[in-house]
Every structure is written in structure tokens, then in C-alpha cells.
Amino acid sequence: MTKLxxxxxxxxxxxxxxxxxxxxxxxxxxxxxxxxxxxxxxxRSYITLRSREEVxxxxxxVVKRLKQGEDLALAGIAVAVKxxxxxxxxxxxxASRMLENYVPPYDATAVKLLKESGAVIIGKTNMDEFAxxxxxxxxxxxxxxxxxxxxRVPGGSSGGSAAALAAGEASLALGSDTGGSVRCxxxxxxxxxxxxxxxxxxxxGLIAYASSLDQIGPMARxxxxxxxxxxVIAVHDPKDSTSIPRNGKTxxxxxxxxxxxxxxxxxxxxxxxxxxxxxxxxxxxxxxILDRICGEHTCDEVSIPITRYALPxxxxxxxxxxxxxxxxxxxxxxxxxxxxxxxxxxxxxxxxRSRGFGFEVKKRIALGAFILSxxxxxxxxxxALRVRRLLKNEFDRVFKRFDLVALxxxxxxxxxxxxxxxxxxxxxxxxxxxVIANLIGSPAISVPAGLAATLPVGIQFMGPPLSEEKLxxxxxxxxxxxxxxxxxxxx
Amino acid sequence: MGCSHLVKELGDxxxxxxxxxxxxxxxxxxxxRVKLSSxxxxxxxxxxxxxxxxxxxxxEPLFHVLDIxxxxxxxxxxxxxxxxSELLSNVLREGSYVKGPRTVTG
Numbered sequence: 081m082t083k084l085x086x087x088x089x090x091x092x093x094x095x096x097x098x099x100x101x102x103x104x105x106x107x108x109x110x111x112x113x114x115x116x117x118x119x120x121x122x123x124r125s126y127i128t129l130r131s132r133e134e135v136x137x138x139x140x141x142v143v144k145r146l147k148q149g150e151d152l153a154l155a156g157i158a159v160a161v162k163x164x165x166x167x168x169x170x171x172x173x174x175a176s177r178m179l180e181n182y183v184p185p186y187d188a189t190a191v192k193l194l195k196e197s198g199a200v201i202i203g204k205t206n207m208d209e210f211a212x213x214x215x216x217x218x219x220x221x222x223x224x225x226x227x228x229x230x231x232r233v234p235g236g237s238s239g240g241s242a243a244a245l246a247a248g249e250a251s252l253a254l255g256s257d258t259g260g261s262v263r264c265x266x267x268x269x270x271x272x273x274x275x276x277x278x279x280x281x282x283x284x285g286l287i288a289y290a291s292s293l294d295q296i297g298p299m300a301r302x303x304x305x306x307x308x309x310x311x312v313i314a315v316h317d318p319k320d321s322t323s324i325p326r327n328g329k330t331x332x333x334x335x336x337x338x339x340x341x342x343x344x345x346x347x348x349x350x351x352x353x354x355x356x357x358x359x360x361x362x363x364x365x366x367x368x369i370l371d372r373i374c375g376e377h378t379c380d381e382v383s384i385p386i387t388r389y390a391l392p393x394x395x396x397x398x399x400x401x402x403x404x405x406x407x408x409x410x411x412x413x414x415x416x417x418x419x420x421x422x423x424x425x426x427x428x429x430x431x432x433r434s435r436g437f438g439f440e441v442k443k444r445i446a447l448g449a450f451i452l453s454x455x456x457x458x459x460x461x462x463x464a465l466r467v468r469r470l471l472k473n474e475f476d477r478v479f480k481r482f483d484l485v486a487l488x489x490x491x492x493x494x495x496x497x498x499x500x501x502x503x504x505x506x507x508x509x510x511x512x513x514x515v516i517a518n519l520i521g522s523p524a525i526s527v528p529a530g531l532a533a534t535l536p537v538g539i540q541f542m543g544p545p546l547s548e549e550k551l552x553x554x555x556x557x558x559x560x561x562x563x564x565x566x567x568x569x570x571x
Numbered sequence: 572m573g574c575s576h577l578v579k580e581l582g583d584x585x586x587x588x589x590x591x592x593x594x595x596x597x598x599x600x601x602x603x604r605v606k607l608s609s610x611x612x613x614x615x616x617x618x619x620x621x622x623x624x625x626x627x628x629x630x631e632p633l634f635h636v637l638d639i640x641x642x643x644x645x646x647x648x649x650x651x652x653x654x655x656s657e658l659l660s661n662v663l664r665e666g667s668y669v670k671g672p673r674t675v676t677g
Contacts, residue, residue, distance in 0.1 A: 185657040278636050292635050321641045392620045403595065412671050414661035420672040426596060428672040434598040442597050443607060447614065449595040463621050465632030472633055504610050505617055521636030545636075 086111035087248035088568060091157045091305045092333075094251065098156050102146040105139050105156030112158045112202065115248045119571055124224050125244035127163050128171050129203040142198045152198030153312050159194055160250035162238050163204040164211055165296065166285035167191050170201070174287050175219035176209045178415045178436030188285020189320070190254060190296050190313045197312045202250050205240025209438045210406065211256055211289045213237050214264050214510045217501045218440040225497070226268060227569035228535055232494040235265035241299050242269040246569050252309050253299040258289050259394055260489075260514025262297035263526035267489035267538025270528040270567050272306045272555060273299045275514075277545045278521035279324035281310075282317030290401035291322075293394075293518040301567065303527065303555040307332040310548065324546075332552060339553040346377040346554060348541075349482040353387045354513050358491045361532035366488055369529045369539055372561050373486070373554075380482070384474045387516065389467050394515035395508055396451055396464035402441075403448025409436060472520045479544035484554055487513050489526035489538030517542050527555040530562060534570075584608045 081089065081097070086108045089097075098105050113132045120126065135158075142156050161167060164174045166184035168191075173179045187195070194201065208218040216224045216239025226234040227247040234243040238255030242265030245253050255262040257275035266273025274297050281296045288294060298309035311332045317323040350370070358366070373379070409415045411432035418431050437445070451460040478485065491512060500507045517524035524542035531537065541554045588604055588611070591597075599607055651658075663670045 182661055185653050185660060318642075318644060322635075322637055324637070389621055389624060392618050395614075396618055396621075412663050412669055417663045420663070420670060423672050425672045425674045430596045430598060433596060437597070439599075439603050439606065442595075442599060442603065443610070446591040446595040446597055446599075447611075450591055451618075453594055460618055460621075462632050463624075463627060465634055466627040466630040467621060467624065469630050469633035470627075472636065505613050508617070 083111040083114060084248075087115045088301070089251070090302045091154065091251045091300065091308055092302070094157060095155060098146065102143045102155070105143055106136065108156065109135060109139055109158060109200065112249065112251075119227070119247045120249065122225065122230055122571065123227055123243050123247045123249070124222055125160065125205050125240040125247065125249055126203040127173055127175060127206050127221060127240070130170065130201065135200055135202060139200050142200065145198065153308070154194065154252070155198035157199050157252055158202045158250050159199045160203060160205045160241050160244040160253040161191060161201055162207055162241050162253070162255045164207060164256055164287040165191060165254055166287065167201060167204065170204060172204060172287070173221075174210050175207045175221060176437065176441070177220045178409050180220075180416070182414055184285070186285065188296075189282035189315075189317045191285065193313050193315060194254075199252070199312075205238070205244055205253065207240055208237035208440070210287070210402070210441050211237040211258055211261055212402070212440050212444055213501070214260065214507060215495065215500055216240060216265070217497065218438060220438050223497055226494050227571040228269065229494070230571070232496050232535070233268070233500070235268035235490070235494060237261040238273070238299065239265045242266055242271050242273065245269065245271045245299060245301055247571055251300070252305060254313075255297050255299050256286055257295050257297045257518065258293045259398060259518050260511045262299060263489050263514050263524060263538070263540060264510065266299060266526040267540075268494040268536060270531075270536035270569070271299060271301050272303055272525065272527055273297060274306050274310060274525045274548070274551065275517055275523060276310065276314065276548060277324070277523045279322050280314050280523070280546070280548070282315065282320040282323050284317055284319040288405040290398040291405060292401060293398060295518075303552055303559050304333060304336065306525070306555075307336045307552050332548060335549045336552045336556060339549060340556055346484060346550065347482045348374065348377055348379045348554075349382045349478050349485045350379055351384050351387060351478075351485055351487060352381050353384060354487040357512070358488055359493060359532070362488065362491065362493060362537050365530045365532050365537040366539055369558055369561060370486055373557060379486070382478055384478070386467070386470050386474055390471055390516050390519060391508060391512050393464040393467040393471070394511070394519055396460050397468065397519070399444045399448035400451045400461045401448070403445045403452060406437075406441070406445055409433065411436075468519050471516060475516070475520050475522065476544075483543065483547070483550050485542045487540045487542065489513060489540040493532055493535040493537070513540060521545055523548050523551055525551040525555050527558045528562065528567060529558060584611065587611065
């Protein structure tokens with residue numbers, strides 16, 4: 081393989097290659113680091129990049145284990161990890177001044193599973209501060225740029241992970257998704273992002289934003305690679321009380337191969353309310369793919385009027401949970417420290433929060449505290465939870481008749497830097513098609529559907545809880561239809 | 572209700588921001604106050620769309636999508652493999668104590 085072949089090869093291809101010649105892992109990592117040196121200054125995917133020497137030492141150990149005959153699911157594969165997922169001994173900042181110098185003393189369960197499978201963590205990727213945003217511009221450090229057009233955002237909040245994949249700076253990545261944070265940047269960078277069923281992947285070590293909505297999600301350039309990564313991280317974890325009890329691991333890669341050979345006919349619902357308000361060229365790309373999928377599978381239009389209230393309900397719930405979750409940053413146990421001598425707890429706590437958090441985070445905490453305050457809780461928070469119930473009931477009914485729902489990932493093309501962030505409603509409205517999966521706990525995947533002029537467009541599938549296999553299958557069908565369409569950004 | 576109600580109750584938008592600061596124990600900078608005062612009305616109007624749905628009293632709030640109850644492990648000590656020095660590496664310390672501000676004043 082040439083250096084460029086290495087950096088854009090799928091993890092699946094690389095693993096076959098490494099099994100026959102484990103020493104090639106070191107050549108591959110050299111190619112990844114060369115690529116990073118070439119493009120990182122333009123894209124800025126990483127907040128913390130690990131030293132090449134340290135990573136090579138780890139890789140040498142993986143080579144040794146492979147040569148001793150160990151079966152390692154991700155041997156030597158370079159993985160980028162979003163910077164809100166704890167990594168022992170590697171700074172984990174949440175893209176916030178609050179955690180600028182925080183070095184976790186333990187690994188998140190997902191990270192532990194990656195290491196056990198022989199994966200090599202390359203670095204920690206940029207994100208919106210505490211995952212609050214859809215463009216990666218609320219990062220306290222710098223914005224990440226979209227490898228497809230450096231004047232545009234890569235989406236968010238897992239924008240660094242998606243950009244690293246698109247730019248060939250990693251072969252697999254972890255993101256987190258509270259309201260679309262894996263699927264939005266996947267759509268904007270022509271990569272694949274899966275938000276698993278709530279409880280499928282352990283949240284232990286994921287720094288909390290809104291705990292009833294957060295999930296860690298696998299990201300890659302191909303469906304098969306997402307299946308491979310999901311197989312490694314989807315394990316029951318007693319350390320997360322919301323982890324779904326199940327025995328052993330599921331081989332999603334194998335299940336996907338089975339489905340691709342038996343090719344069952346899918347029943348797909350098209351919720352008409354979720355296909356409104358799209359940019360014209362985005363709509364054209366999506367309809368072209370959907371029409372072809374519907375030519376081979378059974379599609380029906382359905383109407384769920386309550387979906388128009390999903391977005392305000394989502395933001396109310398997310399802000400309320402954030403205001404409670406982020407109260408842990410008291411400046412004592414971790415995070416920004418300030419002078420405490422002779423001062424009251426309230427003074428210290430207020431200073432830590434005011435200096436440590438950026439505007440978007442402060443705003444969401446303040447509004448969350450207001451939503452939960454006496455006199456307003458019923459009007460906002462409880463009401464939003466009632467809407468959440470109505471939404472879940474409606475989708476439960478739809479999933480009795482259909483395997484999946486097809487919907488856009490993002491209603492727009494990636495905005496230019498600075499374009500979306502100045503108007504909060506415009507920023508929030510980008511998430512209109514992604515928040516439902518988080519509110520109802522469903523899995524959902526974004527798959528590249530094609531290009532609108534030169535910019536990527538993603539199509540999304542959402543299914544009932546634990547329908548990941550069917551989502552991957554639907555994604556693979558899209559991938560198959562799109563074969564030959566360029567997916568490498570011009571960078 | 573919402574922002575207009577708040578404004579009526581508390582006075583102008585500056586008073587609303589001061590109310591939020593007190594509630595959340597957060598201070599906004601002058602620049603942030605300018606941004607917030609233009610955004611807050613938009614956001615609360617956006618939230619108030621839920622009022623269009625009328626009476627929802629009969630709908631049970633959905634706090635959490637999973638039905639599983641919080642499982643408790645057996646109350647047995649486990650060995651922690653992380654050295655104490657590493658566990659305390661992020662802590663504000665004085666000697667071997669976590670240092671904190673006074674919680675009782677006066």
C-alpha cells in the first residue's frame with residue numbers, strides 16, 4: 081500500500097492486511113502521522129495529539145501480540161477519540177477552559193474496550209464545548225474546519241472526530257451524541273455516524289451533558305467499519321446503571337454480511353413532517369437516493385404532527401439536565417481552580433463557573449436552572465417530558481408497521497464558519513431531524529447520500545430500540561447505490 | 572408566560588439576566604450580557620411553542636426511556652487499581668486534605 085492508500089483504506093481492509101503481516105502496522109501509523117503533519121494545520125481536528133513515539137511503542141506491543149497469535153478485533157487501527165471521553169493519562173478537556181488541564185485517572189469503558197482489542201488511540205478530537213453546539217465553533221480553543229471546504233464547519237459537536245476521518249487523520253473514531261452530535265458531523269463530512277440505542281454502549285467515563293439523552297457512538301468512513309467498531313464497544317457494563325443487560329458481544333459485522341447476502345425487503349416509513357424545510361439541493365440528493373431505495377423496498381408516507389414540537393422539547397430537557405450535571409464543577413475535585421482563601425463557597429463556585437465555562441455553556445446552564453425553578457418547572461420541564469412521551473408513543477406505533485424511518489440527517493449543507501452560531505434558533509434548528517432518536521432512545525445512523533455541488537449530504541435511518549443491524553443494512557444499501565461516487569475530500 | 576411574564580414580573584431584560592445569574596450562580600461578562608439580552612427572548616419564545624399543545628395533564632412525563640430500575644451491586648468492597656496519587660492528581664489540596672472554601676460564614 082502507498083501512504084495515501086493506508087490513510088484512506090478501511091479498517092476492515094487494513095485488518096486483513098495486518099493479519100498476514102503484522103509489521104505493516106508500523107508503516108501504516110507512519111503514514112497516518114505523515115498525513116496529520118500535512119493537513120492538521122488546515123483542519124485542526126485534534127485538541128491533543130499523542131506523540132508518535134508513544135503511539136509506536138504501543139503499536140509494537142500490538143504487533144507482538146498479533147505474532148503470538150492473539151485475535152485482536154482492531155489490531156493497530158488508529159482511532160480518534162472525542163475529547164469528552166475519558167482517557168487515563170491523556171488530557172480530556174471537553175473543549176473547555178474548565179477542564180483545560182484535566183487528566184483523567186481512569187479510562188472510559190469504551191476506551192478500555194478499544195485498547196483491549198488492539199486499537200491505538202491517536203489523539204483527542206475537538207468538539208463544541210461540553211458537546212453544546214452543532215458546528216464545533218463553541219470549542220474554547222479553536223474551530224475545526226471541514227476538509228471538504230475549509231471555509232465551512234464540519235458540524236458538531238463531534239466535529240473533530242468526523243474531520244479527522246474525512247481528512248485521513250484516523251481510520252475510526254468515537255463521538256458522542258446527545259441530539260445529533262455524531263450524525264450531524266458525519267453528514268457534513270461524508271462519513272458514517274451511528275447513535276446507538278440508549279444503553280447499548282456504556283456511558284461510564286463519558287463526561288455528562290444530558291444523561292437521559294447521551295450516548296457514545298462509532299464513526300468511520302464505511303458502514304462495515306462502523307459495524308466493526310460497534311461490535312467492540314457494545315458491551316453490558318455494570319459501571320453504568322443504564323447499560324442494557326445482555327450476554328456477551330454481538331458481531332455486527334457478521335450480521336451485516338448475512339443481511340447483505342439474504343437481502344430482506346425493508347418496510348420504510350417516510351415521516352412527511354421531517355422532510356420539510358430542506359435546502360433545495362440537499363432535498364434533490366436525498367430524494368434521488370430515497371427513490372432508489374424505495375424501488376427495491378416498501379416505503380410509505382406517514383404523518384406524525386407532534387414531531388414539530390420535538391425540537392423545543394429536546395432543548396428544554398437537555399438544558400435542564402445540563403444545569404444539574406454541570407454543577408459538579410466546583411473547582412475543588414477537578415477542573416479550574418481559583419483562590420479559596422477566606423472566601424465563601426458561593427463566591428468560589430460562582431467564580432469557577434463564570435471563568436471556566438464559555439458563553440453557550442453558561443447560557444444553557446442558566447436557562448436550565450430557570451426551567452427547573454419553582455413556578456416554571458411544570459410549564460417547561462414537565463411539559464417537555466410529556467411531549468417526549470407523546471413522541472415515543474407515536475414512534476412506537478410506527479415501528480409496529482415499519483422496520484425503519486428514513487429522514488434527512490441535516491436539512492442544510494455545512495454552513496460557513498460564523499454563519500450559524502450568531503443566531504441560536506438557526507443553530508438549534510439544524511438538529512430538527514436528529515433529536516427525536518435521542519428523545520425516544522432509538523438508534524439512528526447517518527450515511528453519505530452524495531454531494532450537493534461539492535458538499536456532502538447525509539441520509540438518516542432510525543429504528544426501534546436494538547435495531548442496529550437493520551440500520552447498518554440500510555446504510556450498506558445506500559453505500560452500494562453510491563458506489564463510485566467520490567468520497568475523498570479535495571484536501 | 573415565559574419571557575414576557577418574566578419581564579413583567581422582574582422588570583426589564585437586565586433584571587431577567589440578574590435573576591438567571593442568581594439562580595445559576597454564574598456571572599455573565601458585559602459582552603455576554605449584550606448577546607444574552609438579544610437571545611433570551613427568542614429562546615423562550617421557541618420554548619413557548621409547547622403551549623400550543625394545550626392541556627397535557629393526562630400524559631405521563633417520560634423522564635427516561637428505559638424501564639430498568641437502578642440496579643445495586645452487592646455491598647462488598649472492591650480493590651481499586653488506581654494509585655491514590657493519581658486519583659488525587661486533579662484535586663485542590665492542602666497536605667493530604669481536599670481544600671475548600673468556607674461553607675459557613677459569619
